[in-house]
Amino acid sequence: MIAVINSGVANISSVVFALNRLGFEATVTRDIKTIVSADKVILPGVGAAAVTMKNLHEFGLIPVIQQLTQPVLGVCLGMQLLFESSSEGDVDCLGIIPGKITKMTGDDLIIPHMGWNTLNFVHASPFENQYVYYVHSFYAEVSEYTVATTTYGKPFTAIVKKDNFQGMQFHPERSGDVGEKLLMNFISPPL
């Protein structure tokens, strides 16, 4: 069973619909037992970091997510929350992956970074230079946990992985066939 954590923000259904298109059922939930017993957990999210962290705190989900041992995927804001802190609302995040989330800046840089941009992988990948869909104004610096980068003004972390936790800054559920393949790889990793 795939659990999609209901963090109280909108736009969760598009993640569920993408999973359905791939032939998987997903349960949207904030029930601790359901999340802990799931085979895979997805933490989606759009909106503001501070509001979502406050929701996760109120639902008692912060220690629950931190202690998950099955594969976990954070999408967009859900990826950012895996890091230590975010300057969006100056808030502490889940602290699972080292690093801080900061606002994109740059001369003549149109913000939010919105639209399709390419992936560049640290190690060879069939998804090299493939386009995925982004909508965000905050980003994670490139670090030792970065799997792939995208360049907008400068390179930032597009895909991150540490132990059983993965994050995607783009929206795989809205990134065409490429996004669906990346989601599929999370659910059934190629051998």
Place this chain on the structure above:
Amino acid sequence: MLAKRIIPCLDVKDNVVVKGVQFRNHQVMGDIVELAQRYSNEGADELVFYDITASSESRNVAYEWVEKVARVINIPFCVAGGIRNIDTARKILEKGADKISINSPALENPDLINQLVETFGSQCIVIGIDSHYEHNDYHVYQYTGSEKTIQSAKRLTKDWVIEVQKRGAGEIVLNCMNQDGMRQGYDIKQLTSLRPFIHIPLIASGGAGQMQHFLDVFQIAKVDGALAASVFHKQEIEIENLKSFLKQNNIIIRT
């Protein structure tokens, strides 16, 4: 590199896709879900659905189709029309739309922009602007869904684009009314003159008739996306051909 976006716009009226010339004489163009799926398969980067009757007739859109679209397509889409409060916006976003766009209601109550941004975040709040050239300047119009209701919003377009950004809007779709439905090209002059004041994504709308028009608006006006309706609905321009044409001309395009 961030790609320029090609965005088919589907004007929706009574749950079917329609298109008129300069907001008049609407013809039925096809089924919403079928057209959405077709464009998604053909390589559209994003879709916009405008319920063109919603604002002017002060009624809520029947949003049932939003979920149907969200289930079948794997590219982002935006819903516009009749969104005048947080609850309606939430309903549409929960059904799976990626963004909502507001036009006349933002002019009636500009604080609505701030409320939407605070609730859902800038990234999903798009402001649609209908802009008309007259008296030597660009002026905002509202209730443009019908000839009977259309009226000047008594604001200069330049002032309004600055204000909506201050209020947190995440993107602007600028519909240049003098060009809309005329197929003589985008309003390069207007878009170029406003671009320096717009630091969020800017989408050009109104006037596309040929592939060259898309190239011009990306090269000259530096917009982030180009929206068009009838040239795609009538299959006068195939999205795939358009994208390879733009790519050959060194525009960054997702193919």
